[in-house]
Amino acid sequence: MQSIQGILEFVDQIFVNLSSWFSSQLASYLPEWAVTFVMMFATVLVLIVFGLASIIWINIFERKIIGRIQDRYGPNRFGPWGLLQCVADMVKLLTKEDVTPSRADRLIFNLAAVVPIVPTFMILAVLPFGRGMVATDLSIGFLYIVAVGSLGTIGIFMAGWSSNNKYSILGGMRTVAQMISYEIPMVLSVVGVLLLVGSLSMVSIVEAQGQWRLPFIVLQPLAFVLYFTAAIAEVNRAPFDLPEGESEIVAGYHIEYSGIKFAMFLLAEYINAFSICAIATTVFLGGWQGPILPSWAWFFLKAYALYFVLIWLRGTLPRLRVDQLMNFAWKTLVPLALANLMVTALVVKLVPQYSLVGAIALLAANVVIIVCIAIVKYPRWRQDKREVVLVSRTPTPQTESS
């Protein structure tokens, strides 16, 4: 029994131990400041490599599942089970001609391909991938994520504007409107959780869920739904993929990009999508916590389960229209997030921290809000039902036949 626990502990902490072993090795022939410096760079390198490498399996995962949803196989030609498809795509993108349109604003056009990818990697820095596995545990963790995450908008708008193409300007305009609107419900929905925790640090959010002995999705189900919806819009995924709206504005802001610059946008989009799943895992699903399996395994299991939901939505839902998107953010998500925040604040003040009573009270408060929405909305859903009229054997309308 002891030995099993020892093995589990070892596997759980394998990356942490590896890192401390590496720094102790360095310490033997480098001064202390240099060790800190090298370790910082090593951590950054690991995160970037992880980010880039994760694209490979995320991509395969996504295309295989979309294929299954659409009643086809997905990639299955290159490599066993089509696993090398991603490599083939990358080679293709890297060897493609890199076109800059003659009428484009060259500097901004080329810069815009790099800008969105920087904040995506910066977000990875504060995510706790496992127990003790966080690059830097900022005390303002969530605020940092919000601040850095909104930088991506600038890159996309730069791309849209500098391409000097009407479709891309439309895409850029849509992006700005959408991302700024959806940031508000996204942040407001998490504030309820932050009230329960009393800290912005991502690690303390996870630890607080350990103390409640419940993930916050149980205490704040509404907030989870709000966060996830707003976050999907934030990363421009279906059904909120208006900025790229394939069938309307062709590809939106990256219509003029080709080759590696186009790949950069895709890269940023995929890592962003993974990031929102990772943030949702940390804030609502109890982060790395879980029985038996090592902590990092739990984290990735939960994050990829959420990513599966993203793929599922992409495969099944139609897209919203621009005005409906704005209405949805400002008339549905923001009021709900505010209501959730108020109710949570009230309950947190009234009930004791980390108690069963508190948990039940929070859940009840959420249920009350959801029931209220249902009562208000349900009659409208019913009356909207429409059917065709079947005309059988009526006198035919007289038309002037030729």
Next chain:
Amino acid sequence: MTKLKTETVTLNMGPHHPSTHGVFRLILTLDGETIVDVEPVVGYLHRNHEKIGEKNNWIQNTPFTDRLDYISPMNNEFAYVLAVEKLAEIDPPERAKYIRIIMVELNRIANHLIAIGFLLNELGCFFTPMFYALRWREMIVDLYEMTCGSRMMPNYFWIGGVSADLPEGFLPECKELVSALPGFLDEMEQLITENEILQMRCKNVAILPPEVATAFGCTGPLLRASGVPYDVRRAEPYSIYDRFDFDIPIGTVGDVYDRYLVRIAEARQSVRIVDQALRDLPGGETATPKKRKFTPPVGDIYHRTEAPKGELGFYLVSDGTENPYRYRIRAPSFVNLQALPYMCRGHKIADVVVVIGSIDITMGEVDR
């Protein structure tokens, strides 16, 4: 606060935009995302169909009509063949008539499935409903392949009958398909019709009032969704449509959502017709004795049929030679397309592609 100086933008959509169903160009005048005006430009797929039709002889034109609306080739052949038969006063055998009805109605189901799939595609539900619809269209096309060897360009209808009798396995497979299709349509409706986003996108978008629809000369599901129960099969029964029991579904509002509902309901009615035709299918000959040369008497004829996209008419003039003197087509897609600018004004860019999808056009037929 002074008012901002704003301008309208002219956006050129097409001719190779992913949702224009071929090569179709739209010149949009935009105020932000809102459509001020739409100017459709057609002619990119013009291939001189009507003039070539005058150079072909009467028999050669039958396979040529397959290239009009390539989604529903059987319907095109049907319209042409009926027109020539009316001109030459040929009466095909009973069995051929029933086989034609089976083929044509199966084709209507396939066409409506594709129309719904493309509509969902343009709504942003990328290719999932499309593949579901295509899977069932494939089974219908398999039946065509079994019968005449070709999936899209069948050349099955001949003047005075059909080219071959039904093959051995056709009837059981067709019966199986027809009994399974209502289940699939139910499944499709379950998945799509009640979807909140679909309803938001489709309801009250591009409303076409009945007066306007008739003024534009719209026909087919587009007109019926506006609430006009006009169907050539019922208004002016041709072939043997007066023997079948079927209903005409009409919409109540005339928006994109109604067009979607009408198409599904029509597919259900077609299933009913095929079912009845399979039940009553008589034995006997499938074609009148064939001739190598065919010359109808001098005269002219206009014959119209209800193709899946609307009223498909052929105006043929014969001067007593082997070639038609005039070969003119009234293509439903082309006429229905006229209502596009009317329906789009005041809506958003995203609605334009949805409206095109809801009209259900094929460029092969529009440009000819």
